[in-house]
Amino acid sequence: MRPTDLEGSGLFDRKAPTLAAGGLVWNERNGSVKIALVKQKNDGLWHLPKGKYSPKDKSLKQAAIREVREETGCDVKVSGFADSLRYRAGKKNKIVLFWHMKLRKPKAFKLHDDIVKFRWFTPDKAAEKLGCRDEKRLLIEQLPNS
Secondary structure (H helix, E strand, O other): OOHHHHOOOOOOOOOOOEEEEEEEEEEEEOOEEEEEEEEEOOOOOEEOOEEEOOOOOOOHHHHHHHHHHHHHOEEEEEEEEEEEEEEEEOOEEEEEEEEEEEEEEEOOOOOOOOEEEEEEEOHHHHHHHEOOHHHHHHHHHHOOOO
16 A cells, blocks of 8 residues: 555544643642632633643743743742543644742732633642543542542
8 A cells, every 4th residue: 555545545634632731729728728720711710720732831841830830920839740641632632741839939820812711729629520420520539539
């Protein structure tokens, strides 16, 4: 079989997935633990902060830090890789890599255009609020004793 025999077969019609990165941003203060969620304008649902990888980013981890800062205004420190998700968004395949991040300090900021709200929730409440079942599963799997 020659490569030209495959033209029009659909084998090469697939587009590369969209790469994105984000964070499970943990805020540990006074003995309590909370996690950051953002409510997106496009679907009105609560999500973990994340966004598309840009060629300007040095790495996917740097993209995650940038996206978390843009969507939450938080200065964070990455404490380790959490997990990845692969799903379909409309007609596009997406792969999102998530890192555990600890809040260094919150900063006053203007909400990103795509974000309606930003809030801290206890992990259990965050799992209830998340609108994406894959993100909900990822969060629950990352909780201690899960």
